[in-house]
Amino acid sequence: MREQKNAPAPPRTRREEPIDFWFPSPRGHSMRHSIPTPVPPRVAACCKGALWVAALLLGGLGLVACGSDEATTGAGPGEVRYLWPRPFEDFTPSHQPTLIARLEAPSDPAVWKATVEGEATPRYGNQRLVLPTAKGGSLIVPGPLQPGFNRIVVEGVFQGTKQRVDLSLISAAGREVPLQAQIALPLGSNQSLIFDAPKLPTSKPFTELRISIQGGPSGIQHVDFWQRPASAHYPPLDGPAGTIAIGEEARMGWGLPQDLKVSCPLGPIKSGSTLIASAGMLKAARTRGEDPRLEVTISGQGFSDAVGSLDLARKDHPFQDLEVDLAKYAGLEARVSFLFKQEQAELGACALTNLAVLDAGKSPPLALLITSDTHRGDHLGCANLGVDVSTPSLDALGQRGMFFERTYSSTNVTSPSHAAILTGIHPRDGRVLTNTERMVDEAWTLGEAYRQQGWWTIAVVTVRHLGPLGTHIAQGFDKVWAPLGRPPRAEIPVEQVQQWLDEAAGRPVFIWLHLFDAHDPYEPPSEFAARYWDASLDPFDPSLPPHNWTPGTYPPRLKDLRRTDWPAALYRGEVSYLDKELGRLLRHPRVQQGLVAFTADHGEELDGILSRFDHRSLTPSTLHVPLILAGDQVPEGVRVERSVDQLDIGRTLLDLSGLYGADYPGRNLLRHLEADEGAPQEPFFALGAHGFNASLTADNWHLLLQLRSQRQPLLGRVPLWHVSLHDLTQDPLCGTNLQEQEKARTRSMLEQLMAWLRQREHDPIVAMRNTSAAEIAELSALGYSTGVESLESEKPWLPVELTVEDIMERQP
Numbered sequence: 120m121r122e123q124k125n126a127p128a129p130p131r132t133r134r135e136e137p138i139d140f141w142f143p144s145p146r147g148h149s150m151r152h153s154i155p156t157p158v159p160p161r162v163a164a165c166c167k168g169a170l171w172v173a174a175l176l177l178g179g180l181g182l183v184a185c186g187s188d189e190a191t192t193g194a195g196p197g198e199v200r201y202l203w204p205r206p207f208e209d210f211t212p213s214h215q216p217t218l219i220a221r222l223e224a225p226s227d228p229a230v231w232k233a234t235v236e237g238e239a240t241p242r243y244g245n246q247r248l249v250l251p252t253a254k255g256g257s258l259i260v261p262g263p264l265q266p267g268f269n270r271i272v273v274e275g276v277f278q279g280t281k282q283r284v285d286l287s288l289i290s291a292a293g294r295e296v297p298l299q300a301q302i303a304l305p306l307g308s309n310q311s312l313i314f315d316a317p318k319l320p321t322s323k324p325f326t327e328l329r330i331s332i333q334g335g336p337s338g339i340q341h342v343d344f345w346q347r348p349a350s351a352h353y354p355p356l357d358g359p360a361g362t363i364a365i366g367e368e369a370r371m372g373w374g375l376p377q378d379l380k381v382s383c384p385l386g387p388i389k390s391g392s393t394l395i396a397s398a399g400m401l402k403a404a405r406t407r408g409e410d411p412r413l414e415v416t417i418s419g420q421g422f423s424d425a426v427g428s429l430d431l432a433r434k435d436h437p438f439q440d441l442e443v444d445l446a447k448y449a450g451l452e453a454r455v456s457f458l459f460k461q462e463q464a465e466l467g468a469c470a471l472t473n474l475a476v477l478d479a480g481k482s483p484p485l486a487l488l489i490t491s492d493t494h495r496g497d498h499l500g501c502a503n504l505g506v507d508v509s510t511p512s513l514d515a516l517g518q519r520g521m522f523f524e525r526t527y528s529s530t531n532v533t534s535p536s537h538a539a540i541l542t543g544i545h546p547r548d549g550r551v552l553t554n555t556e557r558m559v560d561e562a563w564t565l566g567e568a569y570r571q572q573g574w575w576t577i578a579v580v581t582v583r584h585l586g587p588l589g590t591h592i593a594q595g596f597d598k599v600w601a602p603l604g605r606p607p608r609a610e611i612p613v614e615q616v617q618q619w620l621d622e623a624a625g626r627p628v629f630i631w632l633h634l635f636d637a638h639d640p641y642e643p644p645s646e647f648a649a650r651y652w653d654a655s656l657d658p659f660d661p662s663l664p665p666h667n668w669t670p671g672t673y674p675p676r677l678k679d680l681r682r683t684d685w686p687a688a689l690y691r692g693e694v695s696y697l698d699k700e701l702g703r704l705l706r707h708p709r710v711q712q713g714l715v716a717f718t719a720d721h722g723e724e725l726d727g728i729l730s731r732f733d734h735r736s737l738t739p740s741t742l743h744v745p746l747i748l749a750g751d752q753v754p755e756g757v758r759v760e761r762s763v764d765q766l767d768i769g770r771t772l773l774d775l776s777g778l779y780g781a782d783y784p785g786r787n788l789l790r791h792l793e794a795d796e797g798a799p800q801e802p803f804f805a806l807g808a809h810g811f812n813a814s815l816t817a818d819n820w821h822l823l824l825q826l827r828s829q830r831q832p833l834l835g836r837v838p839l840w841h842v843s844l845h846d847l848t849q850d851p852l853c854g855t856n857l858q859e860q861e862k863a864r865t866r867s868m869l870e871q872l873m874a875w876l877r878q879r880e881h882d883p884i885v886a887m888r889n890t891s892a893a894e895i896a897e898l899s900a901l902g903y904s905t906g907v908e909s910l911e912s913e914k915p916w917l918p919v920e921l922t923v924e925d926i927m928e929r930q931p
Contacts, residue, residue: 197480197627198573204373204381204457204474206356216347219268222260223341224248232259247275247338255282255333260342263324264288268344271314271328277303279335286314288325296325302555309340317403350374350468352404356381362594363470364587365399365437369599372397372472374404375413375459382456385417385445385476392445393477393625394455398429399438399470411461413469415441419453431459431469438472445476473597479625485713486569486629486776487704488768490540491697492533492582493638493734494719496526496743498694508691509650512702513717513747518756520715520749523788525762525800527816528721531734531741532808533582534590536720538884541565541592541631543769543784546806547916548881553809554584557591562884565769567595568783569629569776577623579615580633581606593631606635608644609700616704629776632704636697637723639674639732643692650695651688658685673731686732687725714750714775716768728854737807737814737823738845738853748788750775761791762800762816784881804875813916815872821845821853822868824926826876826916840926842869858930870923876916 225231226243233241233248235256242249250256271286282303288296298314328342353374354361360371375381375398385394398413415427429439445453459469497504501517502524529539530546538544538551541564546552549562558564566576578593579600585592586601593599600615616632636643648654663681670678677686701717704710724730724740734741744765752775770785802817807826815822825841844865845853858865 197483197625198478199570199575199626200386200476200478200573201360201570202383202385202455202474202476203360204356204375204383204471206379206381216270216345216351219265219344219346221341221343224339231261233257245338247340249336249338250332251336253279253335255331255335256337257332258330258339260328260330262289262326262328264326264328264344265324266319266322268346269315269317269319270345270347271298271316272343272345273312273314273330273339274309274341274343275312275337275339276309277312277332277335277337279303279337282332282334282337284312284333285329285331287329288316288319289327289329291323291326295329303337315403348466348468349404349406350376350466352401353468353470360472362587362591362596362599363399363401363472364599364601365401365470367600367603368437369587369593369596369601370397370399370438370470370472371595371597372470372474374468375457375471377459377461377467380456380458381471382454383474385448385453385455388445388448388451388453388476389478390446390449391479392449393479394426394443394445395441395473395475395477396455396457396471397438397440397473398431398459399472400431401470404468406461406467407463409462411459411467411469413439413471414458414460415443416456416458417443417445417448417453418456419448419451438470440473477626480627481625482712483625483627484574484776485620485627485709486574486772487710487713487715488540488565488629488631488772489701489715489717490537490631490633491637491694491717491719491745492633492635493721493723494694494745495637495722495725495740496719496745498637498691499745499747501747502745506691507651509695510698512698512705513745516705516715516717516749517747520747520753520755521757521759523746523748523759523763523791525760526718526744526746526765527742527762527803528719528744528765528805530806530808531721531737533720534584534592535806535808537585537592537633538562538590539766540718540720540768542884543766544881544884545766545804547804547813547876548879548883550883550885551590552806552885554590556885557589558594558884559886560594562594563782564592564595565772565783566593566629566631568769568773568781569778570595570597572778572781573627574776575623575626575628576630577616577619577628578631578633579612579619580631581609581612581635582633585633596631606638609634609636609697613700613704617707620707620709628709629772634697634701636693637690637719639723640676641686641689641693641732643689643696647692647696647699648689649692651691652685656682656685658682668731672727674733677732690723690725690732712751714752714772715748716772717745717747718765718768719744726852728852735808736853737805737812739816739821739847739851742803742805742814742816753789754792757792759791761794762803763788763791764801764803802871804872810916813872813876815868815875816847817868817871819847820864820868821847822865822872823853824869824872838929840921840929842926842930844868862927866923866927869926873917873921873923873926 224247228241228243228248235241235250235252236254237252239252283300284303285300286298298316301312303310303312353363356373360373362369363372411431413429413431417424417426426443427441429441433439457471461467497506498508499513500508500510501514501522528536530536534554535546535551538549538558539546542562551558566578570576576596577598578596580586580593583589583601583603587599598619612632616630659679660681666680666683721734722741722743723734724736727736727740730736767785767788770783771788773781773783774787800818802815805814811827812823812825823843825837825839828839842858842865843856844858844861846857
């Protein structure tokens with residue numbers, strides 16, 4: 120991703136020391152895709168209206184005919200030119216941490232007072248202190264531990280499915296200082312667990328360090344104590360801008376050390392140009408200084424103007440914003456300079472973010488991507504699939520655009536699905552398979568593709584694990600909002616989008632909005648619940664007969680449920696509520712004139728056989744999602760019956776935004792308009808959460824292949840390579856396995872699925888990391904399974920020697 124277009128990108132820097140709270144985004148990534156040159160859609164046989172076809176052809180040709188300048192600087196009026204600050208003079212980066220001490224594991228376990236639960240005995244081997252027990256153990260590292268450190272890194276091997284590691288320091292006064300517990304997800308090799316302690320309460324030596332490990336055997340190699348300067352909490356100036364999260368907001372920028380003046384040329388200044396910038400301070404990086412402020416100066420030949428001073432001591436907002444009208448500097452050679460100052464002896468730093476020049480346009484374009492979490496494909500009024508649900512706002516959106524009747528997700532879990540949508544990379548290749556993994560810095564997102572083309576980018580998500588402090592799927596967005604606590608109702612994120620959209624006047628803008636309302640637990644506002652459920656009926660009425668569901672197929676809180684249609688009624692209430700809130704956003708003038716896509720990450724099993732009110736199974740109930748596309752370049756009132764791939768949404772949005780040259784994989788969804796009605800449907804492949812299983816959907820048949828042994832309700836332990844085949848016309852819930860009766864079809868589809876699993880079209884974009892225990896607890900509270908480790912990113916899905924016949928012979 121280039122901060123300043125048409126300028127060479129600086130070399131990408133790497134760090135050996137792990138970083139927290141900010142994540143660098145690439146200026147240009149090495150994992151490129153072979154993307155065919157898009158062409159304007161041709162006349163579609165299913166399109167009704169020659170006038171629309173002519174308009175689309177002229178519009179598409181017009182976009183291409185605008186020339187390379189339009190394609191590379193952002194199609195449509197208005198442009199955001201991103202700036203990259205550089206120091207006035209050579210400097211040695213002060214962000215490098217200092218290793219205060221390294222304590223190697225002793226060969227005598229008694230030195231660190233190693234203990235384990237059970238009958239096993241701690242031992243030393245392979246340069247590690249080994250705690251060989253499935254239950255865990257503890258270590259007491261004796262002091263004195265000299266103060267001056269603010270990070271502890273525990274290096275070792277953790278072999279349990281999910282291991283919790285707790286650290287606490289004991290002061291000389293006997294006070295225990297606990298650090299945030301971490302969850303170790305095994306990698307098969309050494310892993311660094313990071314414990315930050317930016318504000319230790321004592322300047323005296325600590326008497327000991329206590330380490331508690333639960334959940335499996337482990338081997339500790341050494342413990343490091345680091346001193347990190349304030350600037351180390353931010354992306355350094357000698358690298359690309361990174362995402363800096365302060366509270367619930369995040370922005371793109373760098374760390375600016377105290378008293379270091381940086382500047383950058385403003386480039387061609389037009390009469391309508393505006394300088395935009397913002398600044399903030401991470402809590403962990405705050406020092407004991409007074410009056411922290413950012414001073415902004417614009418200078419040139421014969422002039423130097425102080426144009427702003429941001430008070431960073433204010434607590435009313437995590438970031439302070441600055442806008443400067445550059446009209447008086449039009450036509451001049453000018454530079455903008457930034458200086459962070461505060462009255463103190465200890466060297467501090469601040470975040471310098473969203474630094475750009477806006478050349479405002481009168482009618483800047485807009486592209487909006489809405490993802491409704493856990494939204495079934497049949498739960499829209501315009502779907503016409505017999506579901507009693509009211510969605511007038513989304514129905515109206517479908518009427519002014521295209522409704523895709525058969526859209527499939529690539530997986531059945533939130534973060535992996537969103538990673539696929541926002542990178543165009545299938546989980547098979549990307550290997551983001553759980554909600555606890557983080558994308559690598561080199562991953563190229565849809566937000567970065569738009570930003571590189573001079574668009575302002577906004578992401579508003581309603582779960583923490585989609586934000587910068589989670590899996591970092593929103594990397595590369597200029598502004599990100601993600602809650603730190605319970606997911607809010609749609610009203611809050613919609614208002615946030617509207618606010619930031621109004622602030623983005625004059626800028627071409629791409630927005631990603633994520634809504635969590637349709638996800639379990641279903642708790643719509645009372646007026647929407649009343650639409651589908653009579654409040655006088657007690658769903659847990661003990662006088663009614665109990666249901667006969669098998670335990671494990673439904674959430675435990677519903678074990679006493681008597682009226683089994685109640686959860687589905689509340690689910691419809693959630694969908695109607697989010698539709699009402701979306702209506703406010705869809706009526707916004709810029710949104711009405713812009714490009715809009717509405718979809719979901721996956722569906723939900725409301726009447727499933729193996730699961731209810733969840734999305735654990737890899738079936739059409741969890742894979743069929745809604746998709747609506749509307750905008751000036753999209754035909755009105757068209758329904759597409761053909762099966763379409765959700766991975767193509769990003770490429771389609773870029774093409775319809777006129778950004779044909781933007782680097783991004785996929786194909787334009789409008790190609791389906793020209794397909795012959797009798798042509799066979801495209802097969803669709805999906806990969807289950809944690810890589811448990813894979814599926815192929817083709818010609819109303821659904822094949823499931825178990826890639827890892829797994830215990831499921833009703834089925835018990837599902838063995839490795841288990842195959843099930845389902846006729847979706849007769850068995851849409853996939854309750855009857857026909858692989859025995861349809862052996863020829865099973866072999867054919869299995870061969871196709873195995874060939875797909877063995878393909879590779881992209882390098883993995885997953886980076887395993889240790890995860891805080893608080894984050895794991897939050898995900899569990901939301902109903903997500905976090906107890907299974909992910910596969911190694913390079914491990915093949917199928918052994919090379921495995922054949923179709925091998926699998927068929929293993930079937931019962």
